[in-house]
Amino acid sequence: MVEIRTEILLGDCKDVLKQIPDNSIDLIFTSPPYADQRKNTYGGITPNEYVDWFLPIAQELLRVLKPTGTFILNIKEKVVEGERSTYVMELILALRKQGWFWTEEFIWHKKNSYPGKWSNRFRDSWERLLQFNKDKKFNMYQDAVKVPIGDWAKGRLKNLSETDKIRDNAKNGSGFGKNISNWVGKETVYPTNVLYFATECQNKNHPAAFPENLPEWFIKLFTKEGDMVLDPFAGSGTTLTVAQRMKRNSIGIEILPEYHEMMLKEIETVKHFLF
Ligand SMILES: C[S@@+](CC[C@H](N)C(=O)[O-])C[C@H]1O[C@@H](n2cnc3c(N)ncnc32)[C@H](O)[C@@H]1O
Structure with missing residues (x-):
């Protein structure tokens, strides 16, 4: 019998991450608040402040990730005054200076996004999934995602x-x-680096929950059973739910008590699997 652990922690991940030992995580999969979006629910960091806000968190992520591990950051810059923000690009450059390798960029094409037109652009129907590593040699199980x-x-x-x-x-x-x-x-x-997933998510209790097949694809690609997955911006806990179903250990951190409470109610923290 194997015991799979899921830990759900409350607080600002910048501080809570300090409880996690060095080199202990196989995959960090997360979607932080995007600059200037959802101001009224959470986040609300302006594009100008974003890099400075994120870097101390990324420093902790660099410490807790195993040298063989991977960090996947789901993010997308929005349009500000008719122009795309550049904060994601600035963040990539800053993370490289911090010591991360920017290994790859995956595109999530939201295949069910509805049509739309603005005076100078069309519907934005894709998001970035940036892959960062500590070392150029990392674990990757490519056969697990063949199509x-x-x-x-x-x-x-x-x-x-x-x-x-x-x-x-x-x-x-x-x-x-x-x-x-x-x-x-x-x-x-082998698949390409463009992923076609619908935006529909099973969890309607969070405004920005991602579809389960998004974390599932990356968990398959970068971890094996019994490995440790971390989501420092856990929200409704999609990453943790999927990790648990896939027999991976996981840790989630969430700053808002209502989402933390919701995860505690909905996700079993220890699960036993019989083989
Ligand atoms: C984009 S949502 C993540 C949604 C998640 N992927 C899901 O499927 O439900 C970002 C989450 O990060 C939380 N958050 C924002 N700042 C945080 C911080 N400093 N530490 C921990 N959580 C934070 C927000 O409350 C929000 O629930």
Whole structure:
């Protein structure tokens, strides 16, 4: 029998993180308040203050993450006076100076976002998931997120030309080329860094809860059973609920007592799994 622990802590993560030992977390998956959004419920940090507000928290995150671990930051800059804010870009640069490697950027395409038009732009239907690491060598279980190869393969792989059977040099001279015959007989392939998830979330008690399949995808990719996941801006606890279902230990921190209370009610803090 294996015991999976879920810890739900109340307070400002800048302070509460100090209770977590060095190098103890495998994955940090979180969505902090975005600058200037949801002022009336929580957050309300202005774009100008955002980097200074976030850096002391990130310093603690750097300390608690294992060298083999990954930090995924879900964030998106909004439009201020007709222009995109640059605070996310400034944050990336500041985090690099703090010692993080900016390994990758995933795009979450919110595939069910409804149409919209403003005088100078269209509906914003994607968010960033920035991947930071402490070390260039980190744990990644790529086979865990393979996807079905798709219908395109049926026609394309039926009659292969001679160039399809060799590692061809791309015509644009990029140095990238592929041996298309490698895909024959394959049922699954690796995904891209664009993720298509609907915004609908099971948890309607929080204004910014993310859909469960978002943390699930990253938990699969960067952790294995029994690993430790941290969400320092836990909200309604989606990351913790998913981590628990996937047999990962987790810690969530939330500043607002009502959300903390809600998580304590809805999430079991210790769960036993029978194998
Ligand atoms: C975008 S929401 C996270 C929603 C969460 N991903 C979910 O699925 O429910 C951000 C949360 O961070 C909390 N928060 C804001 N500042 C915080 C801080 N300094 N420490 C801990 N939590 C904080 C807010 O109260 C809010 O619930």
